[in-house]
Amino acid sequence: MLSEVDLCHLRRAIHLAKTARERGNHPFGALLVGARGEVLAEAENSVVTDQDCTAHAELNLVRLVSRRYDIDTLAGSTLFSSTEPCAMCAGAIHWSGIGRVVYALSEEHLYQLTGNDPADRPLKLPCREVFARCARSIETVGPALEAEAEQVHRGFWRPSASFADAVIPG
Numbered sequence: 740m741l742s743e744v745d746l747c748h749l750r751r752a753i754h755l756a757k758t759a760r761e762r763g764n765h766p767f768g769a770l771l772v773g774a775r776g777e778v779l780a781e782a783e784n785s786v787v788t789d790q791d792c793t794a795h796a797e798l799n800l801v802r803l804v805s806r807r808y809d810i811d812t813l814a815g816s817t818l819f820s821s822t823e824p825c826a827m828c829a830g831a832i833h834w835s836g837i838g839r840v841v842y843a844l845s846e847e848h849l850y851q852l853t854g855n856d857p858a859d860r861p862l863k864l865p866c867r868e869v870f871a872r873c874a875r876s877i878e879t880v881g882p883a884l885e886a887e888a889e890q891v892h893r894g895f896w897r898p899s900a901s902f903a904d905a906v907i908p909g
């Protein structure tokens with residue numbers, strides 16, 4: 740069950756996805772919230788601007804917080820993501836020690852929106868399946884607020900477009 744505070748953090752992740760899109764990146768955002776409800780860090784997708792195929796919002800966030808916080812802090816924290824973490828990001832979340840993940844848009848819904856856009860290159864492996872193989876438990880909540888999260892993706896993904904064409908002008 741999500742609290743009103745959780746929903747506010749999830750909406751912030753969606754806003755970060757919008758900001759990433761405005762900067763010419765893929766529309767994904769994430770933030771980490773500590774056990775006392777304090778925002779520890781925020782990150783956006785920067786795949787295009789960093790020219791790094793691994794620069795997903797969640798992975799950027801994990802890189803940042805792993806340098807700043809100890810394992811106990813991370814274990815008591817929640818990662819909020821605008822979209823369900825991919826398999827790569829789920830692995831990073833596991834290795835970081837983060838204890839809880841809440842996401843808005845499901846992987847399945849995302850792939851319905853992206854169609855066969857070559858910029859997407861899907862690896863269809865839900866985060867729950869990755870987390871089920873982990874040596875520790877990671878609480879996973881989602882999808883939630885899918886209709887809101889979907890909006891930031893509308894008009895971004897274009898089937899048959901080249902990777903370079905996926906960047907949205909303006």
